[in-house]
Amino acid sequence: MANGNCDVVIVGGGLGGAALGRALAIHGIRVLIVERETSFKDRVRGEGMLPWGVVEARALCIDGLLFESGAREIRWWKRYLGSVARDGRDLMATTPGRCGCLNFYHPSMQSTLLDAAEAAGAEVRRGTAVVAVEPGNAPIVTLRSDKRDERVSARLVVGADGRRSIVRSVAGFVSNQDPARLVIAGVLHEGLAAPDDAVQYFQNPPLGQGALLFPLGKQRFRSYFVSSTSQRARPISGSQHVGVFIDACVETGMPRDWYAGASVAGPLAAFPGASWVDHPYREGVVLVGDAAATSDPSWCGLALTLRDVRVLRDCLLATDDWHAAAHAYAQQHDKYYGALHRVEDWLTRLMYETGPIADERRAHAMPHLAKEPSRAPDLQGLGPETPSDDEARRRFFAEDVGSTAILTRP
Ligand SMILES: Cc1cc2nc3c(=O)[nH]c(=O)nc-3n(C[C@H](O)[C@H](O)[C@H](O)COP(=O)(O)OP(=O)(O)OC[C@H]3O[C@@H](n4cnc5c(N)ncnc54)[C@H](O)[C@@H]3O)c2cc1C
Incomplete structure (x- = not known):
């Protein structure tokens, strides 16, 4: 297929690229996945998928494959303040999807999903890197293996090439970065x-x-x-x-x-920590997973990547107008990533900022959070659907009770 045209070229065979490749190939879409590694080793990546990501894995029908790759569902989420136990949450009993945190060794997960994409009909080129992308109505990617270059055109190019995405930079996306925190x-x-x-x-x-x-x-x-x-x-x-x-x-x-x-x-x-692209689609090139956005800290990344895959799959399968479909995905991405980004900012401010103002903020908010745990965002169970509006923020910082002067200061 790579010598002719294909429908979709996916750059990167990580969680995002492999899961998307499989999800499209089983619907008869001609998919080429380009992965620069021939086999996978530990790159220090996520190995605990939050329960809302497990719900996405089920929607993509890859939960069984993840278990085959050695995944274990962990029931409890235990928190400590310093060395003192704070609470233990039974994830399987309390999350909307009734599931735990899915833990796996990342390289095994990647090999299993990439093999599954191939078995579903995707062509997988291992040991091949994408070195250039030309956006447009029929975008073109340049593949390099053994110092030989080859150009392939497609209806859509997907950048699933991770945090240091080449697709993102060569296709002209502007990357946003939070101040280092x-x-x-x-x-x-x-x-x-x-x-x-x-x-x-x-x-x-x-x-x-x-x-x-x-x-x-x-x-x-x-x-x-x-x-x-x-x-x-x-x-x-x-x-x-x-x-x-x-x-x-x-x-x-x-x-x-x-x-x-x-x-x-x-x-x-x-x-x-976090970096992201606003509206991760332009001129035939769409970004998913870490190439589109990373969270801060990174422990939502696996779930977020599968959300991207599921939403993009649904948009592409819903219409023949893939330009409109990819715009629709990008709009949704802005919404759900925006919600996660807001909530993670609150959690960072409360739990990681240091100094007298931060201490005062905690002294005020933490007793209310202990008394009423529903004041805290449910990042594990609801992910981006956890309320993230101004009222939710005020409840989290307990600005609805007592003095708020110090709490609203940056
Ligand atoms: C330290 C750390 C801890 C984390 N902990 C968690 C956690 O606990 N829970 C959680 O949910 N998430 C966590 N994450 C985030 C999670 O690992 C990522 O969100 C997820 O792996 C992203 O998947 P991806 O497919 O987008 O990218 P990647 O997994 O990075 O895959 C990208 C693939 O593209 C390939 N590639 C790159 N460039 C090219 C190219 N030019 N041509 C061809 N192939 C290319 C790479 O070889 C790779 O296989 C963590 C991340 C880090 C860094």
């Missing part, structure tokens, strides 16, 4: 002595830090450390800094003895 560092641990029936989330607002553990089974855990850039000038990155990473997690609240017999089974890398 949070950095997330991650590593894969083996032999960690933490309980494996819950996502463990330790938050230490006075230090501007958070630490998370996503159990993957057999005492393997994906560990993340989130820190405010105002508190920690240097991100923790590189395997020589594993000790610093563990110390930072312990300082946040994790028990030191969990790490006693632990070893590291992959790279340690750190990444900055």
